Amino acid sequence: KQEVTQIPAALSVPEGENLVLNCSFTDSAIYNLQWFRQDPGKGLTSLLLIQSSQREQTSGRLNASLDKSSGRSTLYIAASQPGDSATYLCAVRGRDSGGSNYKLTFGKGTLLTVNP
Amino acid sequence: NAGVTQTPKFQVLKTGQSMTLQCAQDMNHEYMSWYRQDPGMGLRLIHYSVGAGITDQGEVPNGYNVSRSTTEDFPLRLLSAAPSQTSVYFCASSPFVGPYEQYFGPGTRLTVT
Numbered sequence: 001k002q003e004v005t006q007i008p009a010a011l012s013v014p015e016g017e018n019l020v021l022n023c024s025f026t027d028s029a030i031y032n033l034q035w036f037r038q039d040p041g042k043g044l045t046s047l048l049l050i051q052s053s054q055r056e057q058t059s060g061r062l063n064a065s066l067d068k069s070s071g072r073s074t075l076y077i078a079a080s081q082p083g084d085s086a087t088y089l090c091a092v093r094g095r096d097s098g099g100s101n102y103k104l105t106f107g108k109g110t111l112l113t114v115n116p
Numbered sequence: 117n118a119g120v121t122q123t124p125k126f127q128v129l130k131t132g133q134s135m136t137l138q139c140a141q142d143m144n145h146e147y148m149s150w151y152r153q154d155p156g157m158g159l160r161l162i163h164y165s166v167g168a169g170i171t172d173q174g175e176v177p178n179g180y181n182v183s184r185s186t187t188e189d190f191p192l193r194l195l196s197a198a199p200s201q202t203s204v205y206f207c208a209s210s211p212f213v214g215p216y217e218q219y220f221g222p223g224t225r226l227t228v229t
Contacts, residue, residue, distance in 0.1 A: 004158075004169055018160045031214075031215030034217065034218065036220075037178070041223075041225075042199075042206075042222060042223070043206060043220045043222040043223045044206065044220040045220075046217055046218065046219065046220075049217045052215075085221075089158075091159075093215050097156070102213060102214050102215055103161065104218060106158040106159040107158060108156065108157070108158045109158070
């Protein structure tokens, strides 16, 4: 059974700092990995999608890497801003136990606070 | 495009009541799914659909019913609400079943007393 772990559970940094969020998964047989952002009381906003054949994806100040063989992904946020404060969720897509469905397994998230 | 929309945003039910959470998407996506999000549990898949007329169970389907009569709509029905169903419910869609990017709705916060 796939398990996704995100470390740390919470992170507080001063504005302007570069930071890294970590995501690990137990089954390396994945199709892709997706990073989401969730603001309090809101839905999930997709940030980056990395296919299993890719090593990294970049969008603005965000860079996500994927090392499928070691079961790890990182989300790097450059020059953090108070507006980056949110919960960041990592999710991996693989086959379910029956082999018939592309199951999305989520981590529990990292709560990021960027202080002005 | 409005993307994925959900109604209502908030709902309070008494134990034993039934209700339907609405989900609609205007992106012509074939694949739609329902998740619940609970503190300390992450998001868990309730039911999903790979196209109109086809639905299947996810990880935590008990107490919920779904149908998919059109490509656009995927309602989630609570048959007899229980306090354990207090949660935030998210609907999601993607173009097809497979390793495609998922798009999420804004969620419905449900409290069962």
